[in-house]
Amino acid sequence: MKTSIFLEKLQEELGESQTLHLETKLKELENYDSISFLSIIAFVDENFNQQMDTEQFKDMEAVSDLVNIIGRENFEDE
Numbered sequence: 001m002k003t004s005i006f007l008e009k010l011q012e013e014l015g016e017s018q019t020l021h022l023e024t025k026l027k028e029l030e031n032y033d034s035i036s037f038l039s040i041i042a043f044v045d046e047n048f049n050q051q052m053d054t055e056q057f058k059d060m061e062a063v064s065d066l067v068n069i070i071g072r073e074n075f076e077d078e
Contacts, residue, residue, distance in 0.1 A: 001047065002076045003067070010063065013043045022064040040066065048074055 003022070011020045015031045018024075026032050041052045048070050056069050067075060 001074065006047075006067070006075060007063070009047065010040075010043065010066075013039050020063055022062065022067065024063045025061055026063065026066075027061070044070060 007020045007022075011018075014020075014029065014036055016029055018029065026036075029036075037054065037057055040057075041054075044050050044052050044066075050070060052069065060066055060069065
């Protein structure tokens with residue numbers, strides 16, 4: 001998946017009006033809360049067919065951390 005498409009879909013999934021970037025800090029997002037964890041888990045499963053462990057969230061700070069968890073090999077550069 002192209003990184004830009006991923007960012008757009010993630011923004012939509014989280015219901016954010018702010019444009020997401022790889023550097024975006026998740027905890028600074030307006031709508032980021034405990035429900036967001038579930039949304040991200042479902043989003044990753046649906047789009048990448050990967051199961052995420054809630055333990056992976058404890059060190060996740062930025063969108064780029066999520067990309068690393070999913071695996072950079074799953075993304076295409078622009």
